[in-house]
Amino acid sequence: MSVLTRYLPVLDWGQRYNRTTLTNDLVAAAIVTIMLIPQSLAYAMLAGLPPEIGLYASILPIIAYALFGTSRTLAVGPVAVVSLMTLAAASSVAAPGTAEFIAAALILALLSGLILIGMGVLRLGFLGNLLSHPVVSGFITASGIIIATSQLKSLLGVSASGEAMPELLHSLATNIGATNLPTLVIGISATAFLFWVRKGLKPLLIRIGMAPRPADLIAKAGPIAAVAASTLAVILLDLEAQGVKVVGTIPQSLPPFTIPLFDAGLWGQLAVPALLISIIGFVESVSVAQTLAAKRRQRIDPDQELIGLGAANVAAAFSGGYPVTGGFARSVVNYDAGAETPAAGAYTAIGILIAALFLTPLLRSLPIATLAATIIVAVLSLVDFKTPRAIWRFSKPDFAAMAATIAVTLLAGVEPGVIAGVGISLALYLWRASRPHAAIVGRVPETEHFRNVKRHDVLTDPRIVTIRIDESLTYLNARWLEEFVLEQVAEHPRIKHLILMCSAVNAIDASALESIEAINHRLLDAGVQLHLSEVKGPVMDALERSHLLHALGGTVFLSQNDAFSELLSRASQPDDAGGERDPWMARGLI
Template sequence: MLRRYLPILTWLPHYNRRLATADVLAGVIVTIMVIPQSLAYAVLAGLPAVVGLYASLLPAIAYALLGTSRTLAVGPVAIIALMTGAALSGVAAPGSAEYLHAALILSLLSGVILLLMGLLRMGFVANFLSHPVIAGFLTASGVLIAASQVGHLAGLDLAARDLLPRLAELITALPGLHLPTLAIGLGTLAFLLLLRQQGRPALRRLGLSRPLADLLTRSGPVFAVLVTATVTWQFTLNERGVAVIGDIPQGLPALSLPGFDAGLWQALLIPALLISVVGFVESVSMGQMLAARRRERISPNQELVALGSANLAAGFSAGMPVTGGLTRTVINHDAGAQTPLAGLFTALGIGAVTLFLTPALAYLPIATLAATITVSILTLIDIPMIRQTWRYSRSDFSAMAVTILLTLVEGVEAGIISGVVLSIGLFLYRTSRPHSALVGRIPDTEHFRNVERHTTETVSHVALLRIDESLYFANARYLEDTVYDLVATRPELEHVVLICSAVNLIDASALESLDAINARLRDSRVTLHLAEVKGPVMDRLKRSDFLDDMTGRVFLSTFAAWRELSRPAE
């Protein structure tokens, strides 16, 4: 029981010097790599840059103790930062004390929601977000994030947060471009894009090993921070209008508990729920992918507990909502992390930076962070997935398109809610009209196939109807109509066999429909039979009176029904 709720107990007794060396090295590498991102994502959320560092401390330690993934790295991420900024801007003015206070409440609410979901074993909730909806939401969010950074890249003070008003404001503000800021922003952007596309093969051609080439390629934001901060300090560009991070408080965050304002907590409840679900989906997807590479497994329910605890820790330590980040997790994995203690060593490294090195970040241009954010969100924009969904399923594409459109026009909350609702609606529509097929016997075999697709043997007085969907309230009446139409068009019919090989559930509404079908067929002098009923479904049918009242039999296989019923009546 302890190992179930404290996964650290499964690997800590076997911890040794080799694992510690690998984890310490990974922690150092991740510390260096994620500092620019942590600062950038706090700025993206409209919070002081130091909040990004705070959110990388206690949350990472909490996850190390409770998480089941050995390589997942927890901290601020782009999509959650965007959702955080959208949620907070509706309740407080960016930069105000109330805004920061609301961020702490949002973290606490997210933590409580995730923790409750974990204790109630609700990891399945993530299944309600279909992949096309997630891809559409992330793509639209990537566009929103890129648009939100245009002002920082160009040195323009843009107030609008929504996409269309922001673009309109950008057009009117173009004459006020700040050329030094634009040079830093576009220069950093070009450097990071070039390094991402050409850095690895170029370094390999210089004779560097693949791991070292990968490490240096991912170090692009670190180099950009060092160079632009040094140039800004050397030439006092901050005095010439280049916006910089400014003084960052030294020291660790003070532990505190946000005050209770019922109205504010209620206003942030739905945004916290959405942040929790989206963050969990992103985190568990990443964790499962990397666990599969190492032939390990993670527990989605325990991940909910771990992420909930991480967000509670963020709320108590002046942080912001966190989850498992794609970039920092990949860096952690590639750096050789062996256990969750790598995250603890990363937290210690960032803590050291927060204690001693924040003055060195004072001259870091905001434009550099904007370029870092813009490049990092390129992985969110999934054009190939959009094209594939369009070719494969127009209904799924419609859910994706609505999600993209509403996210861009109405914001992240409207986009994700509409996508989920539309996905569930499409599912209900599809399953409310279950596919069924009359099947016949493939000559000289025991196999049965759709009579419209194959050459089959049939007999006029037996109808073998295969049902290709579970039966529940949404499609029960449709099944009745299908059977009644079949009987009405075949006056010679004596037996109807419902083949249930694809039926995993028959709920109470469907059972009532089966009773009605049985009674209607009895009145028409047609016998109803079932075939290939699965064990769990049969167990539930046995708890009802249906089997006693059914006019026919339950056959183990379709062939058995065919062999018995296709004989001429004596």
């Protein structure tokens, strides 16, 4: 049963489902459904797809995640960044709006789903850490700017194209003379209203006596008011005849059963974009899920999240959708509205299904400019200009990684930005791992603690040098270790004993072991004994399987204080007779 529960979390939370939970989930579902209808339409059009596909991508995928996901409040569906990545990937093999383009979107959903499920089965949830927080923040910020810029064409009522900022800006500048005035009025009005709703409606409602929670929920449903008002304006003023572009006829139907086209060449072309969509979607989703789970002292399983998101994308592929993931805004709304289980997502799917069957005729005259305003307001909340300043103060290398990701994404597009982000994250990790922090330490007076000689007034002896290594020793830093140790020996001409303090060393690989053996031999040739202190149990177990301990010129000490006291006593003897002592003297204490 435990194995089934791991792969089907619904078997766990479903056992405790009751009437109170049902009520809370239904209320949350109603709120999220109202929010999700215009968002789904808008994000599908952002992806270059017919608007109804956004509704289809918000039905079966949500139900699939409810069965397999572990987050109680994550709301899955179309999101801005993944929609933009879908547009970029599918545009490389077909023109937006064509049947081939839609087929490519289905393939992307299936490939992403299979990749995510495979990663989940293999328990590769840790791969989400390939992208550091500064890089993810930079990528999302740059993507938000690109998305908002790409929607200006719909606010102006002009044609424009491009996947990167230079192309978009040039295209907009070229066509700005063809701006449609009624479209511009609708777009600016809707954008201003949505910004005001986001910031000003809730305080206004509270001032007139409404409780904070209902006021917050009404404010989050603001896009529905914008949709209704702009649609009425188009109908009453006959703005469509004046050049205002509208959504048009949306089919009233259940999500169709679709089978993604199997074309080996096409799958090969879309494999890398699908992988990038999977990584970004997973990182974005799991970040939101972990944040919301922590607020309720719950936990999520990243490996099972991979399976849940994978199942959602496979469901999208077979129900006329496109790649989906957990969305920040709708998940927060779901959480604030009181959702207690993933069943709230299933009820949301039912609400979207009802909308797809019965409400789509009401959306025929919905101006595309209003959907563009919805996207702009949503994505600009993702643009973060505070974090770069904070990261600049905290870590210049992290800021450089973030800035490079932003620059590549803005100048070259989303996919190069993701690839650059992964590459920069890995390069930054490798650079740090190859140059670990190390310090010469001494004993703090009247204590048994040892601290950096450059930061504290400590007791040292010119014949004893202790190097504290603050990183695991691997092939990445093995050569650095040799050079650093020999440099310290050269700087301390009276040295007789060198101690490697290994309290922060969690592992030593074969390359590092060879380097330590080489250091030991070179020190012996120079008349210096190499000692180890505070070696952790698993590391000691590994060293016992090597020849190092038998050839070690010095001793393995349980604590740094024991090492310093003992070697200080030895060094104080005129002939340093203690140098011939058994290197296993302190081994029994490990």
